[in-house]
Amino acid sequence: MGSFINASIGKKFLVSISGLFLISFLAVHLTVNLFLLAGQESYNLVAHFMATDRVISFLEPMLAVGFLLHIAYSVILTISNQKARPQKFAEVDTSRSSSWPSQNMFVLGGLILAFLVLHLSNFWYVMQFGEMDYIMYDGIAVKDAYTLVTGKFVIWYHVLAYVAGAVFLGFHLLHGFQSSFLTLGLYNKKWRRRLEIIGILYTIFIAAGFSLIPLYFLIGHYAG
Template sequence: MGNIFSSSIGKKLVMSISGLFLITFLSLHLFLNSLLLVSADAFNMAANFMSTNPLIRIMEPVLALGFIIHIVYATLLTLKNQTARPIGYQNVDQRMASTWSSRNMYVLGFALLSFLVMHMANFFWKIKFGTVPSVMVDGIEMHDTYTLVTSLFLTYKWINGVYLAGALALGFHLSHGFWSAFQTIGWNNTVWMSRLKFVSYLFAIILAGGYSVISLYFWFFASL
């Protein structure tokens, strides 16, 4: 029992659970970001709730820990798989037995990590430790997070392209990672796998599409 987390199965289990936890966060984050398309007040109120609610503030370090655990265990498994491959592995055409996403999960994950660092520097760090103008919404003073976010998208159009690329990388990553996580947990019979793969692809399209729509809106339709 003590060695379960040092075994390959244990590492996959930890990575799967942490991945499902992060997927929950990404879904909530998409809902919050979609309010950018509704109104400034709606987005500011939601952002203020997320930054002031005691439960959410407690979850912030838990979320950070979830990212760290997922990245560390993904790295360990990737290194282990690389060293365990037989000599003739590269001569086998893996495209016949696996999808492009499954073969490039670590590359996609690294792209998402790079995107996350940029996102944190542009928004989270500025909101937490920078100087953000205040605004009154329904008699409550709060950070004008809407202006912070939209001004960046509208002033630097190339950032929309970066966010669109991040959304696409997320979609490809989830298209394999979602059903693979449930497979690791134990839902791996033929009936469940076909259903999980369908839900996985659908979920990946919804999340990637949702984030993409926001980027495309500020890239082509919104104005200062």
């Protein structure tokens, strides 16, 4: 185990597998968000389910572990990669050889982390520890998460932050999706193009989904 985790590919494996776990979480998260469009009751009930379901309660700390592994090993690998070229080239032209996101995954990851701190303090912290209004549905008191979320989505700078977060995430996924499979070795001549296309489609689904929902509420607010 020691030789596995000490090897670069072992560390990459952890970044990749935690990345795929986070990628699958994004689909669940966006699906929940889509209930915002179905109205207050639907969204609140789904949010209530997410807060109380046993499987979800088990997965929530796993998600935190996933984030920590992904961030910790990315930092460790990036530091050793920076040391691998003490004297930089005077001129570097990667315009033909690699995509911009692939060259800037660490920076994009940092921007996503900054967004995540904002996002958790806006919603997660308030829902867990803050003062929330309750609404009764069929005799069950449910936190009014809908009002909390849509209250933020009518303020332009909050919406701007959420759209920016979705764009950073989109660029990160554009490389991260297919790169995760390559690191796991699940990649060959036949699957290369397929993974590229699936990755692009998934990125569009996630980035467009997460940015269009706040924009929908903002436009709705100003359009009356």
